[in-house]
Amino acid sequence: MQAIHKILHGGEYISADVADELVQFARHEDGQPLHKHLSDREFQVLCLIASGKEVKEISSELGLSAKTISTYRARLLEKMNMKTNAELTHYAVQNELV
Numbered sequence: 001m002q003a004i005h006k007i008l009h010g011g012e013y014i015s016a017d018v019a020d021e022l023v024q025f026a027r028h029e030d031g032q033p034l035h036k037h038l039s040d041r042e043f044q045v046l047c048l049i050a051s052g053k054e055v056k057e058i059s060s061e062l063g064l065s066a067k068t069i070s071t072y073r074a075r076l077l078e079k080m081n082m083k084t085n086a087e088l089t090h091y092a093v094q095n096e097l098v
Contacts, residue, residue, distance in 0.1 A: 033095055034080045042079070045072040049085050050092030 035043055048058045055073065059066040073085075082088055092098045 034091065035095060035097065037079060038076065042072055042076050045069060046076050046088055046092060047097055049073065049076075050089040050098045052089075 035046060038046065044062070045058060048061070053061070055066050055069045058064075059069045062069070076088060077083060080088070080091065082091070089098075
């Protein structure tokens with residue numbers, strides 16, 4: 001409701017999708033590779049996914065639950081603006097992480 005009021009009074013409005021894109025752009029505007037913005041554990045999970053391991057294998061290797069690994073994977077995908085393990089793997093190979 002507040003957004004409508006703002007628009008009616010000459011303000012500007014952006015959708016949640018556009019806001020997300022702006023946040024992603026601002027996060028990576030520093031010129032650093034995407035993986036430099038990951039936590040150590042997120043980076044570790046990225047490398048394990050890119051090496052072909054499945055969530056269950058990663059959870060066993062790291063001593064964490066599969067749900068926890070899935071959460072790390074979801075954060076990775078969001079932070080890196082990707083949707084699939086294939087995209088993560090392609091990125092890791094391009095950046096010589098695996």
